[in-house]
Amino acid sequence: MxxxxxxxxxxxxxxxxxxxxxxxxxxxxxxxxxxxxxxxxxxxxxxxxxxxxxxxxxxxxxxxxxxxxxxxxxxxxxWKSNPILPKDSYDKAMARFWAKFFDDKCMPAIWKAFWCPENEREKAVEEACRCLKTLESALNGKRFFGGEAIGVVDIAANFVGFWLRTIQEVTGLELLSAEKFPNLFKWTDEFVNHSVVKGTLPPRDKQLEFNKVIVAKYEQGEIKA
Amino acid sequence: MxxxxxxxxxxxxxxxxxxxxxxxxxxxxxxxxxxxxxxxxxxxxxxxxxxxxxxxxxxxxxxxxxxxxxxxxxxxxxWKSNPILPKDSYDKAMARFWAKFFDDKCMPAIWKAFWCPENEREKAVEEACRCLKTLESALNGKRFFGGEAIGVVDIAANFVGFWLRTIQEVTGLELLSAEKFPNLFKWTDEFVNHSVVKGTLPPRDKQLEFNKVIVAKYEQGEIKA
The missing domain is CATH 3.40.30.10 (Glutaredoxin)
Known part of the structure; x- marks a missing residue:
């Protein structure tokens, strides 16, 4: 069975x-x-x-x-096949550190930058960009955070990999660009074009439509940072 | 070497x-x-x-x-001796879940209950007590969260095990009591009296004095929830 x-x-x-x-x-x-x-x-x-x-x-x-x-x-x-965490204990600790950093710091900061009251926007955008800059440095010239293959940090950072750019497109607020964070921007292209990732992401058009629903909810006060 | x-x-x-x-x-x-x-x-x-x-x-x-x-x-x-995580993968996932719950939900909620503006207190205390109630249910009649031995959840929850009651003593705000959460309260006694834990905790008097410094900082606006 x-x-x-x-x-x-x-x-x-x-x-x-x-x-x-x-x-x-x-x-x-x-x-x-x-x-x-x-x-x-x-x-x-x-x-x-x-x-x-x-x-x-x-x-x-x-x-x-x-x-x-x-x-x-x-x-x-x-399931041992295709490991998503490094074998070495120290490298594994570093991967866990970055996945945690993403959840504890980046996600809340980026979310706040989009959905905070207007008078808090500037500071929130600064904080989100600080997080993106830290991610950029963590990538450190590698193709993926996991090196040549996708690992747990790439998986954890999928919001930046796919969702962030679609939200930017709908809201007009640009946090991530090729000019500001070239390595991270390049990584988002690598990420969404990865053969397995590509097959699991929501269709881009559907996501953009959904983002508009979220923006409307935000404007009606149903979403707060 | x-x-x-x-x-x-x-x-x-x-x-x-x-x-x-x-x-x-x-x-x-x-x-x-x-x-x-x-x-x-x-x-x-x-x-x-x-x-x-x-x-x-x-x-x-x-x-x-x-x-x-x-x-x-x-x-x-x-260091493999005296494991602090369960061997079984599912039990290990549960331990990680509760340690994460403690950091993501309990700690911020308890912290907020003590250091929020007065007009937010009632709601913050309710939320903190909801978290403590959830911890109480997770303990589920066991001596430690880890069962008979201290594990990662006990270690993660050390703030409730020792610090919380010392802050309650100084601030007069009681979140955890034997009446409200009997199992969790009993656990805090088990925890602080555990032979190894006992030898690593700050002296209670020194901690109480330090809490007074923190309260003073809060009153001067240097600490916020």
Missing amino acids: GEEVKVFGFWSSPFTHRVVLALRLKGVSYEYREEDLFGNKSPLLLQYNPIHKKVPVLLHNGKPIAESLVILEYMEET | GEEVKVFGFWSSPFTHRVVLALRLKGVSYEYREEDLFGNKSPLLLQYNPIHKKVPVLLHNGKPIAESLVILEYMEET
């Missing part, structure tokens, strides 16, 4: 995409279940992630795991 | 204490270097943790690692 691997996700969620991408990179077959995050989460999602009530959840042989970085670590231990 | 293990820390930092406690639990010899966090961080700390400029930093054979949870994972891989 085959193993049960289910992902509870949302098509436009970079956190969901992390899990889906890692499963595809590792060649693990899975069933995908789309969640309606706008007021209609499934009873199963709430049962499997009662603390955060968020996607993604990975269900493996009946056992649920939440939090995308925790899921990635679990996947790395469970 | 022996290996070089240095900790850059601050005596009253629960994050520093995580690293020191794990080293002691594992029986690893180390050199400790106290940092002056109030305006006089050492050039070495800034060199070893240029991104966050914070304690703790673990220096192992010349290589620096920052972020206490990242350090704990590195230690677990480097």
Whole structure:
């Protein structure tokens, strides 16, 4: 009997995409279940992630795991093919450091830059750009954060890899450009054109339309930084 | 030649204490270097943790690692004795989930409850108590979060184990009590009386005095939630 691997996700969620991408990179077959995050989460999602009530959840042989970085670590231990973490303990610590930096600092800073009140914008943009500059230096001339192959930091930073530029396109606020952060900008092209990544990302047009919905929600006060 | 293990820390930092406690639990010899966090961080700390400029930093054979949870994972891989993470991959994912929950949700919520503006207090206290209730349920009748032995979740939750009750004593704001959260309260006693933990915690009187300094800083507007 085959193993049960289910992902509870949302098509436009970079956190969901992390899990889906890692499963595809590792060649693990899975069933995908789309969640309606706008007021209609499934009873199963709430049962499997009662603390955060968020996607993604990975269900493996009946056992649920939440939090995308925790899921990635679990996947790395469970499915050994195509490692997404370095073998060496110190390199692994560095990869974990950068993935954590992305979640703790970059994501909130970038989010705030887009969705903060107008009078906080300048400072928020500065902080977001500081984070992007730090990412640029972490890339340090490599093709991917993981070196020649995509690793956990590339997967964690997928929001910058794909979503950021689509949000810039809709809002007109440019944080990341080839002029400001050439290496990071080049990396976003490498990332979205990677054969496995390409097949897992939302269609660009659909994402742009969805971004407009988010912008409208922001303008109606439904989204705050 | 022996290996070089240095900790850059601050005596009253629960994050520093995580690293020191794990080293002691594992029986690893180390050199400790106290940092002056109030305006006089050492050039070495800034060199070893240029991104966050914070304690703790673990220096192992010349290589620096920052972020206490990242350090704990590195230690677990480097020094196998007295494991602080479960062997089973799923149990390990759960331990990582709870350690992350502690850092992402509990710590900020508790911190906010103490140091927010008065008009936000009630809501902040509610949120902090929700987090403590979740921790109480995660403990689920066990002696430690790790079961019979202290594990990474106990280590991560050390702020609740020791610091919280000392801050309550100084501020008069009681979030955690034996009445409200009996299991968690009992756990804090188990934690501080554990033979290794006991030897690594700051002296209670010194901590209480330091808390008064923090309260004064808060009242002067130097600390915000």
